[in-house]
Amino acid sequence: MLRRYRSDPSHVVPVEEIEVSPDFSFEEEPVQILDQDVKVLRRKSVPLVKVLWWNHGTEEATWEPEDNSEIFVKGDPEGDPKMAVITAQVRESSSEDTGYSFVHGRITRTTKDVFSGRAWKSSPRVVYSYTEMDEIVHPGGWSINRQPERAETVYYGEYKCTRKGATPATREKFVKQLSDAEAEPFLVLDYVEGTKWLLPPPTKEMDAKRIEGNEVYALAMCVSILLFAPIVVSKPIPADKSQVEAWFNGIIKLVKERGKTLDPKLVEAETEPRIIKVMQGGGGEFDTITKAIESVPSGNAKCVIISIRPGSYKEKIKNERNKPFIMLLGDPKNMPNLTFDGTTKQYGTVDSATLITEISYFVGANLNIVNTAPRPDGKMVGAQAVALKVSGDRSAFYNCKIIGFQDTLCDDRGNHFFKDCHIRGTVDFIFGSGTSLYLVLILSMHEI
Secondary structure, three states, rough: OOOOOOHHHHOOOOOOOOOOOOOOOOOOOEEEEEEEEEEEEOOEOOOOOOEEEEOOOHOOOOEHHHOOOOOOOOOOOOOOOOOOOOOOOOOOOOOOOOEEEEOOOEEEEEEOOOEEEEOOOOOOOOEEOOOOOOEEOOOOOOOOOOOOOHOOOOOOEEEOEEEOOHHHHHHOOOOOOOHHHHHHHHHOOOOHEEEEEEEEOHHHHHHHOOOOOOOHHHHHHHHHHHHEOOOOOOOOOOOOOHHHHHHHHHHHHHHHHHHOOHHHHHHHOOOOOOEEEEEEOOOOEEEOOHHHHHHOOOOOOOOEEEOOOOOOEEOOEOOOOOOOOEEEEEOOOOOOOEEEEOHHHHHHHHHHHEEOOOOEEEEEOOEEEEEEOOOOOOOOOOOOOEEEOOOOOOOEEEOOEEEOOOOOOOOOOOEEEEOOOEEOOOOOOOOEEEEEEEEEOOEOOOOO
């Protein structure tokens, strides 16, 4: 027979209080990539990323294969879906001589709260000089990627930037407002060793000589490279944007006036240039850019100008490392469209690019380089899509439009020069460990 129960406080078992939050989720959702690494196996290398998961701390981040992870695509690394990020420069130590210098650029478009850069690695180096910053730029300007210790190791600098988005008083404490002396190394062509290799862009005089098929235009471009080249100069880029062209053209001198400053291999390469015409529908030597590049022999040591007629070329284009001295040249009045829709899920991030150039002494002029993959929506895994990957040393781009969403331009490694270009994206849309000078360009943000 059951006896009547009498309550006793000693019978109560204490339990810890459980906190219930409405944002708890049963689904593991990745929100940010904290680090990258490559695990080398016997027969292959596996790229890995360290993933921060929703509602987990950084100590619970896990290493995952790159292709199976999803970078935070809807906003900035602090988690605000209204924000976007321009650069994720990859420098891991102050001893590494890499970084991005933006001069006379314009940060514009319709989104808001844009970060000029974030600390993807511990010691990124990015400087904006004479840059017009629309009010879309976040008041703090930059992000240390939720890793406070990186405030001591980043090199983020601004120098005489203008417009409503340039607000030194509200910048994060780790952002440097550079003095004249501190800014000067980022304002000369020697920042990318440009006096040894930099080639002039097409000029209006050359364009006037252009005829059907681009033959004269391409030939004039090649002749200009042979006859003109930069000499060593110490004068920095002028503060007055209207003087930039005169400054740049003043560096271009006849070979007999510049002495031995130009790389001898480049001078030799320009002595017997070859021109290849690419036209869709016939009329050229090839109907695709890929076929034209494949026709260049391995170990090439001569200038090859691939003159591309107007049209849309849906190709995944790659310049192999063993074929230097190639130029892709479009018509400035009717620029060809180089398009592809590769994504991280299909190819891995850096190899998803529409155009991959691994060669040294590459020039791209008057091109639209576009990754047409769908815009990442924050849910699709592996939706990053690169338009251009530059891994070769001494590469230059003139009057090009480079268009994508997340990870638009992989400025991977080597010395690079961009002039009069338009680069568009949303998150980390210029990333990598290159050493690059961006002169007179538009950084255009898609609306988040």
